[in-house]
Amino acid sequence: MRFFVPTDIYVEKDCVKNHAQNILAVGKRALIVTGRNSAAANGSLNDVTNILNADEIPYLIFSEVEENPSTDTVGKAAQTAREFKADFIIGIGGGSAIDAAKAVALLLVNPDVDADELHKAPSHPLDHAPVVAVPTTCGTGSEATPVSIITNHKINLKKSIPHIIFPVLALVDGKYLASAKKQLIVNTAVDALAHMVESILNVKSNLFNRMCPEYGLKLWGECKDALSAAQNATGNDAENAAPIDASLYEKLMLTSTIAGMSIAQTSTAVPHGMSYDLTLHAGVPHGPAVGYFLAAYVEVCAKFVPQDVEKILSLLGIENVDKFAEMLRKLIGTCTVTREMRDKFAAAMKTNRSKLDLVPGKITPEDIDYIYEKSLMVE
Template sequence: MRFFVPTNIYIENDCVKNHADLLCAIGQRALIITGHNSAAANGSLNDVTNTLIAGDIPYLIFSEVEENPSTDTVEKATQIAQKFNADFIIGIGGGSAIDAAKAVALLLVNPDINADEIHNAPNHPRNHAPVVAVPTTCGTGSEVTPVSIITNHKINLKKSIPHVIFPELALVDGKYLASAKKQLIVNTAVDALAHMVESILNVKSNLLNRMCPEYGLKLWGEIKYALLLDCDNGDKNGAAPNATPIDAILYEKLMLTSTIAGMSIAQTSTAVPHGMSYDLTLHAGIPHGPAVGYFLAAYVEVCAKFVPQDVEKILSLLGLKNAEEFREMLCKLIGTCTVTREMRNQFAAAMKENHSKLDLVPGKITPEDIDYIYKKSLVVE
């Protein structure tokens, strides 16, 4: 059994300010990588820049990261980092910004790697510039994983790059969720849920690494009523009668749960639902959280054939009676997804060849099982 998370993690209110000394000790010149608006709106960018100014650390801001960051964006940011002589990278935002920060950290010290070739397997382990992660969404857990998902539009590929890049420091503060829209919180929370479910329903699951998703699922089960309350895709009937809206206390719990979920997949990797989600995101423009969530209930059903006790444990921790309740909850949170029959068949055919994900299923998953998951999860127009 093995458990390894080398990231120095702090989860608390005013986290950046409280640990300014650690942030400023990472390097001498920083490139901040973030999205277009959210980091400025939620105060995280201001917290980081004020800390760098107080620590006399020169910095430059690259605020052009899109959802599902592309190789073109990563290449542009790397060129800016090189010209600025940055020696460390700060990613502020959701998984897109932090994943982009990791990729830039790799390219910055490996000029022989072209961004469009970043998905190619390395001939040997690569060094990378230090990364600081300041997450502002409650889903990806990228602040504690070695994974960077990058999209190459030239070849229609969305995939994790084959390089291990753990952030050196993660500063996690729930207050940054306060300005997020409810549906964004729901979408990213569903992603965190998938991380924990896929970590348990996984051949790499063991006694040590199960501690994270089991605790995280218990927390998620306590949060679900607030997520369901007045959800855009459901109604008040999905929540408990005494459910309270998401507030500052729940922000902290959501961020804690997300980080725990990230620690979970850092040990096991994601499994089939994540593998299936990438085509929906790339070809149908579905946000990542819902794209994963659409496949989650059917994946649980299939895994119940192989590891029924694990499925029962997951449902119990979430406070759900059965897989059908699980499906209904997800439908209320993220709705349904409609695709053409041709798209669904193409996605299924490609997934049947994706052994990097299929080999993680705790049982002999069949092509018929894959077809079942797609048919159960997607609505055909």
């Protein structure tokens, strides 16, 4: 058994300010990698730049990261970092920003690697510049994983790059959720849920690494009613209610980081593998794209590891798989695609050994078809 997360992680209110010296110890010139608006709106960007300004650390802000960051974007950011002579990268935002920051950190110190070649396996491990992660959404847990999901539009590929890039420092503060839209919080929370479920229903699951998702699922279960209530509020309730109960912000962010620690040990499994095509070809946001497949995957795994499925449902406080599927529908609705698209996705998944080989049982092509048929509606 093995458990390994080398990132120095702090989860607390005002932790960027509280651990300013930890940031300043990482490097002397920073490229801040973030999205276009959210980091400025939620105060995280200001918290970081105040620290850099106070110690007169030169920095440059690259605020062009899109949802599902592309090889074009990370290539441009890396070139910007080289020209600025940055020696460390600060990723501020959701999973897209932090994943992009990781890819930029690798490209920065490997100028011979073209961004469009990031998905090719290297002949030897590559070094990377240090990364500081400041997450502002409660889903990907990228601050605690070595994974960077990048999209290459030239070859229609969305996938993790085969490089291990753990941030050296992660500063997790629930207050940054205060300005997030309700749907974003729900979507990212569903992603965190999938991380923990897929970590347990996984051949790499063991006594050590199950501690994280089991505790995280209990925390997620304590949030599920508030998430559902906020998502399903109507009329005056929807207009007057806060997007998500503010008392849950810290718990949701903690759960997300725990979920990231979970998949750092096991990797994600079939639902994530299925989600990438749905996002790339149908434009479905990542959290719902994973969530649509989650209940059917759990149902299939119940044939192989029924005790694990019972444990997951018990920790969440859910009676059975049907109730689990009902909860997910209330949170993210349903998804409709063409039959041709669904069949194409299923055919591709049947050859995805990197995900299929993680299933704790002999999953069949018929099981894959069942998951797609149960999860996606057809036009």
